[in-house]
Amino acid sequence: MATAEIKEKFLNDVVTAGLRSVVGLIFIVHGISKFNPGFTSFLTNNGIPVEMQIPLALAELVPGILLIIGILGRLSASLLSIVMLGAIFVIKGAKSLTGNGGVEIDLILLASSIVIMILGPGRISLSHIIKKIPRCLH
Secondary structure, three states, rough: OOHHHHHHHHHHHHHHHHHHHHHHHHHHHHHOOOOOHHHHHHHHHHHOOOHHHHHHHHHHHHHHHHHHOOOOOOHHHHHHHHHHHHHHHHOOOOOOOOOOOOOOOHHHHHHHHHHHHHOOOOOOOOHHHHHHHHHHHH
C-alpha cells in the first residue's frame, strides 16, 4: 500500500471522527437543554404533548453520546435524521431556508447525520476496536 494511500485513509478516519464528534456534541447540548422545565411551553405552543419532553430529550442526548464514542453510529445517525426531519417539517414547517424560523442549520445537521449513516463510524471508533478484539484473541 502506497504511503499516500495510507495517509488518505487515515485522514478520512480523522475527518469522520471529527464529524461524528461535532454532530454528537451539538445533539448532546440540545438534548440536555430539552430537560429544562421551560421546554414544556415550547412543546405545548407547537401542539406536542408535554409527555414527549423526556423522549425528545433522550432522542438527541443518547445518540449524540453514541456518535462521539463511535458505537451504534449508523443507528444513532438514523434516529437523529428523523429528529431533524421533525424539526424541519413539524416544528418549523419548512417555511424558509434562512431568517427567523429558517431551516439552514437543521439541513446541515440532517445532511451530516446522513453522511455518518452512510459512511459508518470509521476506524477511529469504539465499534472498530470491538470488531478487532476477536482477531487479537486467536
